[in-house]
Ligand SMILES: C[C@@]1(CC(=O)O)c2cc3[nH]c(cc4nc(cc5[nH]c(cc(n2)[C@H]1CCC(=O)O)[C@@](C)(CC(=O)O)[C@@H]5CCC(=O)O)C(CC(=O)O)=C4CCC(=O)O)c(CCC(=O)O)c3CC(=O)O
């Protein structure tokens with residue numbers, strides 16, 4: 001019986017392994033994913049396919065300052081607008097093969113053609129580069145989490161593919177709990193990092209300084225929730241005076 005995810009469309013397992021026995025679905029839950037935060041600025045990120053899903057992926061990459069190229073014979077109006085304004089490069093053609101991956105850091109395949117998606121995965125794996133074929137776990141060497149992003153804070157939620165719908169629900173709930181005040185506190189503490197490195201001699205001193213503020217009384221998050229940013233700046237200032 002084919003995996004539910006592939007109902008009505010060709011199952012990737014059939015292409016790669018003959019008969020689909022849902023191995024790919026079991027593999028996912030047995031896979032420990034190494035979670036990292038990638039710098040995309042000035043790195044070439046390729047999205048193959050320019051429909052609704054391609055657009056979603058492009059927006060995620062642009063939000064992280066990726067240098068984005070789309071390869072697709074046809075793209076949607078919003079992608080066309082992004083190409084016209086110079087935010088992305090559009091190569092109006094089909095995926096041509098491994099040479100399209102030259103100098104590319106990461107490729108996301110969002111075409112509606114399974115054979116093309118498989119080729120992209122194989123070409124990328126051959127080069128040991130990052131590849132995600134949208135919604136096809138066996139053709140991904142990285143998967144995308146749901147993300148709650150506020151200022152410098154990014155909270156990533158992954159279920160290892162078990163349930164993207166659940167990841168979306170958790171995203172809503174986490175966004176309600178950790179929002180603006182946490183992001184503002186992170187920025188304020190970042191402003192004190194230079195001082196701490198220059199003034200406090202050991203890692204232990206700096207750890208105590210930052211943990212003292214973050215976990216101290218009064219609670220800086222409560223102060224920020226009340227809109228009292230100045231009280232938090234004062235808190236940091238007095239911790240600096242006490243520590244120096
Ligand atoms: C493995 C992974 C690979 C990857 O694509 O990276 C993958 C795979 C699959 N997704 C499927 C379905 C859906 N995916 C979404 C949504 C999102 N999917 C995302 C990530 C991932 N999806 C990776 C694992 C993430 C993790 O670790 O949990 C999110 C989080 C991030 C993003 O895409 O950027 C984004 C929400 C972002 C947000 O809103 O913030 C929805 C809901 C919706 O559409 O609104 C549904 C329908 C509901 C449901 O199925 O739960 C299917 C079945 C397809 C089918 O049935 O045909 C497969 C394949 C399979 O299960 O075999």
Ligand SMILES: NC(=O)C1=CN([C@@H]2O[C@H](COP(=O)(O)OP(=O)(O)OC[C@H]3O[C@@H](n4cnc5c(N)ncnc54)[C@H](O)[C@@H]3O)[C@@H](O)[C@H]2O)C=CC1
Pocket residue numbers: 048049050051052053054071072073074075076093094095110111112113116134135
């Ligand atoms: N639309 C949706 O809500 C969802 C779609 N998906 C899957 O994601 C994939 C993309 O979805 P959509 O964006 O809706 O598809 P779409 O049909 O709107 O776009 C497909 C894109 O791929 C391009 N393309 C086709 N062959 C190509 C080739 N050889 N080289 C380069 N580009 C090529 C097309 O020109 C087009 O830009 C599909 O496999 C779909 O099953 C998965 C989950 C939800």
